[in-house]
Amino acid sequence: MDDPWTGLLHGLLLNTAAPPDVLLRLLGLEDEWVRWVVPRRTVLPPEVVDAILVHPDRRVRCAFAENAEADPGQRARLLDDPDPRIVLALAMGPEAYRRRAEPLPDHAYARLLAHPHPLVPYELVASGATPHHILAPLADHEDPLFRRASCRAWDRLARQTRERLLHDEDPGVRREAAARICHEDEEATTWLVGELGDSWQVIDILETGRLTRELAERVVAEGGRLAAVAANPTLPPDLVARLAVDPDPQVRLRVSARPELSESERAAIDYTVDAEERLPALDWVWERREDAEFLRRCARSAHTWLRRSAAVCPGLPADAVELLARDPDFAVRLLLAEFHPEPPPELLLDLYLNGTHRAVGMLVTRPGFPAAGLAARFGDSPDPERRRLALRDPGMKPELLDRLSRDPDTRGAAARDPRLPVARIRELLADPHTAAAAAANPALPPQDMRRLLDRAHVPEIPVNDRTIGC
Template identity: 30%
Template sequence: MHHVLYGLAVNPALSPGQVGRLMSMADEEIATRLAGRADLGHEQAVALAAHSADSAVLLAHEGRLTSADIDPGHRPEAALALLDRGTGSVEWARHFAADPVRERREKLAACPGLPSDVVDTLAADPDVQVVAELAYWTTPDNAARLAAHPHAEVRRAVAGNEATPAATLAALVTGDGLPPARHCLVCDRGETPLVHDPRRPRLDGDLPSGASCDGSHESTVQGLLLAALGNPATPVEAVLGCADHPSVLVRRTLAARPDLPRQVSVRLAADPDPGVRAALAENPATDKALIHTLADDPDPEVRRGLARHPRVPLTVLTVLARTTRTGHTPLPRVTTASPVEVDQLARSPEPTTRMLVALRRDLPPETRDRLADDPDAKVAKAVAPHPGLTETRLRAMVDRHGVHVLAGVAANPDASPALLEDLVRHVPAPQRMLREVARHDSATAPALLACLTDRRARLMAAGHPALPPPVIADLLTDTDWQVVEAAAANPSLPPAVTAALLALPHRG
């Protein structure tokens, strides 16, 4: 029964009175789902917030409650959500800065626009996690101040803050001008050297696997370096030495920086780790000469990365497509191809090249239709979901290529109800095709009934408003709870069934 109520809570066909009835019987899960309803009035939102703490937080985050609606003593998490939106009271901030619950102080530390006295209180908090949270979100001046904090965890947070001044980020990487850190989360736990067993995901709740400290706070320092490398505000000159860092993860992060100088790119192109070379291959900073070098890389991960480079020459990309799986989404270089280039790709004698451009969904009509008539199944499959294809052409694709294009045709937004009904009668009927039909806006009752035979398609069909109401009602007793929820959320659920369900006594 609970899953029925969970589905009903998001059913858009419920009347205001029925929403109120659900509110009166709501547990936290039902209340949370009710909080997401677009038709929830302000009075209902206030009543729901009083009923459920989790819902109060959601409603506050979405701006559906004001500071006048919230008592911070009764709903502290919702008050913090309003502070996070910048609409809470300054006095609330001062109150939470001294809250005995660490998690609340930590949430406060991430809020924008905090008054200076609150920032000072949080910066001196006895719990380093609170200070680190402040360091990650605070203003440039405060970040620069916290960069000299004695705890390495706070410094790591400063390194990840994009508001941190460039000079401060450089100092964190090099250590110049900063006193050495005296603590880290690892040595806080006991005598050094201490290494956390990588087979255990967490130690004391907050140490990642592999965390270690021999007195130099090495794992936290490496985390600081990774944060700085990933921070676009960090001057690239400060991190160039990382090209020879012993950590593969550090070198991979460096290789992805879009401001990488060529001499460093050349060095990374010869890195023994294919992940480093793959990151470099995808990097927009990688120039044409290096692109040609990486195109001959023996590792497919590198070639896949190169295929995603936004400026890879089309001549290189077409060669890559013959030997490398490039996925089912348009590649950046193909997406930005000029009309002339699109036409050239579509007329290529290589089916893999034609397939690359067939994945676009903004092709000129003549190009789209030519690719739909392509004799190669993988090209036709790629273009099949393209809007604008006529029913005649879609049916011709099915006749020509059969099972290979069924899912793509079913995904076409212009597929007619009659065509979808014919597709589900195909033998064999691929599961992916049934799932595309089940989510299609034009799917009819006969087509959706056929989709009920597949487990995942059944879930999608259960929520489709074209499914016959009696079938929707029957699905309320399905063995799959997800199907039950989808059916209960279906706006075509018979009103009498909805009324009867809400009239039943609620058994918590």
């Protein structure tokens, strides 16, 4: 591909209205970006999928295997790929951000488990994307790695099967099984702590496992893992009181966020929550994520960690949402905006305009982002970012859209707007400053897209030839 055409064709690549023949021609280019993006598109026509599945560049096929938006049945067709690396990518599961991708058909998992390349079944059982109903039957597998994986489906296992795993001949299986019951079994917790030694995994056990008095005293006396044990719900009250005045601020913070403490007891602890500190949602708050009255209490808490934890809970009632939307802690407001099903529109706008965290740029895609009226509010703003925001207004007048398409600071964003007249899109397509953005405009007629490919000397793909050459 000639350099002058690279940006323009990359813009065309992002056009959500590009027809199958255009995508097929793009897929034939020797361009790494094209071959990475096309198989990862959210929507792929059947004929393009057919071409991807037989593409000679394995990176194209691998990208499709990792596409969390792709139809699982279509992805499963890669089971017949001659390259084990593609099947391995399929076994590892697709890349998905903050959600679980749709699982493959059950017959696909059966074939992956039986695949002759040993890494394929091992990666399958190690993958967090593999459904529990696939893992549960592996409890009787001859390979201990498979029996260990079956423990992740603990709730699906019969009592006799659980007992068998708890007494398995393999220590790794026994540890995995014991980890599933240690929250209610003191002996399992004590045994695991001894078995795991200095492993990072012991932190999880000390946080959640049921503690004997002896083990709790020993861990506190040793002093090496106090932050972990400080969060354990079964830590005796006198040891909780001792850790509440520990010299380590992280230990005091963990104690201050224990579920049994009252507001006054929390306030008596010398703890701080740094504005930039990343804290996971407290487990004991998340477990009651649909309990409206409980979440109200958390939202009113003086403890920032409790309020942050409440902010991510879907059951947060409207009055608590309104309260947290005005919270002095930026992270509380951002978490509410990111995770609540119905975040306040003005909160989304305020964070987008004034927040500095990289996540605020995604808030325009959240439900309820206040698009209506943005043109009147920001169309004449001296701030280019606010003028670009005006383009999101569904009621924007054509005259303002045309003006913004000629504004040096907003013309790139405006060039992608499908409300532009086709004649104006073509003008922007001819301008090297806006050509790539205009090529991505879904209102660009398909014949214009094809002409661009012709002018860039991108070969046509014969109708009956779906084997895209390198």
